Amino acid sequence: xxxxxxxxxxxxxxxxxxxxxxxxxxxxxxxxxxxxxxxxxxxxxxxxxxxxxxxxxxxxxxxxxxxxxxxxxxxxxxxxxxxxxxxxxxxxxxxxxxxxxxxxxxxxxxxxxxxxxxxxxxxxxxxxxxxxxxxxxxxxxxxxxxxxxxxxxxxxxxxxxxxxxxxxxxxxxxxxxxxxxxxxxxxxxxxxxxxxxxxxxxxxxxxxxxxxxxxxxxxxxxxxxxxxxxxxxxxxxxxxxxxxxxxxxxxxxxxxxxxxxxxxxxxxxxxxxxxxxxxxxxxxxxxxxxxxxxxxxxxxxxxxxxxxxxxxxxxxxxxxxxxxxxxxxxxxxxxxxxxxxxxxxxxxxxxxxxxxxxxxxxxxxxxxxxxxxxxxxxxxxxxxxxxxxxxxxx
Numbered sequence: 231x232x233x234x235x236x237x238x239x240x241x242x243x244x245x246x247x248x249x250x251x252x253x254x255x256x257x258x259x260x261x262x263x264x265x266x267x268x269x270x271x272x273x274x275x276x277x278x279x280x281x282x283x284x285x286x287x288x289x290x291x292x293x294x295x296x297x298x299x300x301x302x303x304x305x306x307x308x309x310x311x312x313x314x315x316x317x318x319x320x321x322x323x324x325x326x327x328x329x330x331x332x333x334x335x336x337x338x339x340x341x342x343x344x345x346x347x348x349x350x351x352x353x354x355x356x357x358x359x360x361x362x363x364x365x366x367x368x369x370x371x372x373x374x375x376x377x378x379x380x381x382x383x384x385x386x387x388x389x390x391x392x393x394x395x396x397x398x399x400x401x402x403x404x405x406x407x408x409x410x411x412x413x414x415x416x417x418x419x420x421x422x423x424x425x426x427x428x429x430x431x432x433x434x435x436x437x438x439x440x441x442x443x444x445x446x447x448x449x450x451x452x453x454x455x456x457x458x459x460x461x462x463x464x465x466x467x468x469x470x471x472x473x474x475x476x477x478x479x480x481x482x483x484x485x486x487x488x489x490x491x492x493x494x495x496x497x498x499x500x501x502x503x504x505x506x507x508x509x510x511x512x513x514x515x516x517x518x519x520x521x522x523x524x525x526x527x528x529x530x531x532x533x534x535x536x537x538x539x540x541x542x543x544x545x546x547x548x549x550x551x552x553x554x555x556x557x558x559x560x561x562x563x564x565x566x567x568x569x570x571x572x573x574x575x576x577x578x579x580x581x582x583x584x585x586x587x588x589x590x591x592x593x594x595x596x597x598x599x600x601x602x603x604x605x606x607x608x609x610x611x612x613x614x615x616x617x618x619x620x621x622x623x624x
Contacts, residue, residue: 270388278384327441370417434474435536449464483585497530541593
């Protein structure tokens, strides 16, 4: 991610070709009523997991989200944040968490907010996140092995189709294996790019939150003793922390929005399919579907909710202290006073900083609740559709 090479460009080209072939494959599975044996040969995972055929069309939305995330990381990566995280994690560089020391401030750092402690805390957070990612990828490997076993078992069950003509048998077996690898490869790529997006986002946001908390406490401890230089240094440091989040938002907000737009409808169909077809599925199939649903739940609700807390962290405590200081302090220079007023106006406004839904609204608790209500409406609508389908078949 720090430095691209020939393999990076080649991988991007391969993913682009695969993406369009995968989209074509899923739409062919939607529109053409293939017999059971051909769906096995094409490794139609939707059919094998006894899900609605419509889910194949929705899976193209997941592919679109994956392509959006991959293209963003390839064409316009957040190099500043990548280098910042690299310095903190691998070089133990604590400069991001430094505060300028002056004679006016009686207490620069609290004992648990020194640059060394914050750097250590951030590395521990990153290490735990990385271990969770490794565990999740191990589950993906197990799922891929299960899919191979399932494919070979289905080939054995339908041997009359695969081995009826020895001239076409190698072609059918090779096609089945290629299709399986394409499905597992697409799923693996999707999960990897999502995890990179989450790790980049959490890394950037968590480092900024640690910095903003440190700056808020710096104001609390030294509000009565701040000089003009101290105030200027505070505003520079505060702006630097906010800029990390702003850069992440500028580059990755479209990827995050694409993730929500694709995963919410897919998750609705996935949950309803599990509810109505659980009796037809094996325990292992239920486990795989549950892991897929859990991964989507974490993104749709868990990560989404965490993003709603960012505007409050940026705009509330530190800025309210500056407002209080501006109302009662005697500034030594009119220039400093105007700088503080201008800085307060930038943050004490309706146009708040944080992560956006691309170029639309800011991610807040209100918009999170609206997405939750939209999800519930989708659940009710799809439930009624599944219910009608079940009654008509019975």
